[in-house]
Amino acid sequence: MIPQHIPVLQQEIQDYAPQHTKTVLDCTLGAGGHSEALLTRFNQAMLVAIDRDPAALNTAKKRLHPHRLRTQFHHSSFSTLSPILGSMQCEFDYIIADIGISSLQLNQSERGFSFMQDGPLDMRMNPEMDCPTADYWINEATQEELANIFQKFGEERFARKIAHGIVEKRKIKKFSSTQQLAEYVKSLIPRRFQRQGFHPATLVFQALRIAVNDELQELESLLETAIKYLNTKGRLAVISFHSLEDRLVKHQFRQWEDPCTCPKDLPYCVCNSSPLGKQITKRPICPSSQEILKNPRSRSAKLRIFEYH
Ligand SMILES: C[S@@+](CC[C@H](N)C(=O)[O-])C[C@H]1O[C@@H](n2cnc3c(N)ncnc32)[C@H](O)[C@@H]1O
Structure with missing residues (x-):
């Protein structure tokens, strides 16, 4: 099939x-x-x-x-x-x-593209390629780098706040899955800016995917x-x-x-x-x-x- x-x-x-x-x-x-x-x-x-x-x-x-x-x-x-x-x-x-x-790609949770299903922070369209994955960006990149990709590739209004939050949170425990990240991003975006039918982590995920795949x-x-x-x-x-x-x-x-x-x-x-x-x-x-x-x-x-x- x-x-x-x-x-x-x-x-x-x-x-x-x-x-x-x-x-x-x-x-x-x-x-x-x-x-x-x-x-x-x-x-x-x-x-x-x-x-x-x-x-x-x-x-x-x-x-x-x-x-x-x-x-x-x-x-x-x-x-x-x-x-x-x-x-x-x-x-x-x-x-x-x-x-x-x-x-x-989106429906295979193990590829790590989706916040609807839990998966690893990967997002490589070509899993054979040796390049920084979403895991690298989320757990290793500097706050400045993160804010830049959220802003540039996601046009995310709360880019700086989200980057700061992620860097603080990972000092305690690294991020390891897409849903963990999505839930955390959601918690950083003020309620009144959350739109119905649009997951608050959508732009952050888009930005990460663009960065990982150099789109x-x-x-x-x-x-x-x-x-x-x-x-x-x-x-x-x-x-x-x-x-x-x-x-x-x-x-x-x-x-x-x-x-x-x-x-x-x-x-x-x-x-x-x-x-x-x-x-x-x-x-x-x-x-x-x-x-x-x-x-x-x-x-x-x-x-x-x-x-x-
Ligand atoms: C939206 S899908 C295409 C669907 C296709 N038109 C169909 O009818 O089934 C996009 C595809 O393009 C591939 N793709 C995205 N960026 C690419 C790139 N830079 N080089 C080669 N393939 C790429 C993805 O891996 C994905 O399989």
Whole structure:
């Protein structure tokens, strides 16, 4: 049985695919939902798919078994993708990235992503990677470092207070589990700032996950690589789940569309940079209310699409 992850903006990802798509690159294979739908719709297309999580790759390989002759899988993160694509000498009609975390990862308590189930403080999307885990950040990082990540990656209003609380608390006993951390963070946030339907530790968990997986740097690498491997009229579709990511995508797409760096009061362009293509979506596409009702995790998704020329 394929573990459940409901693909977000599935119809829209299909609708915005170039009409005669023959080559697809899925940079966030996950459970393979988007890939499967694209392989079914474009039944002659070749797919290259990556994920940094080996468990996701295994799941998706099973799901995509009927299409195995048209698919290639690579265990890779965005930042290690460029040499893989370079060695393939292939350009793509459609590159998709549905960044963030999958329900497969969130629902496995032992991965340590969730405050709803108890698990270790881990949060690595690639558990084989030797990098600081959430445990390191919570139990070893300085108060200043903690406050910075809560502020920068979580935009958490009580970043300093939470960082101070954690550092004081761990002097007595180290944190060892996600629920222990979540409950403690909750106790630090004044009641009147706690919203119904939104766990008070949500932003702290988001910040830790971004720090552990270096997610913003990864996204920058992805954008830098993807644009080099698009065919003429090829499209890059990016679904993001929080404003930090969406801002990065928005600015990059704008810069590709209008790369001129000349002062605005110059009568003509002297920097000689030319647009790489155009944004297909001036505003991000968001899930419909029906989709949010069926899949509440989709509620913060934003899809932006760029067409290379
Ligand atoms: C939201 S899920 C994708 C779900 C997928 N579209 C589907 O339909 O099943 C995001 C996936 O992207 C992967 N991922 C996130 N950041 C990544 C990165 N920097 N490099 C490679 N994979 C990444 C995660 O491991 C996760 O499996």
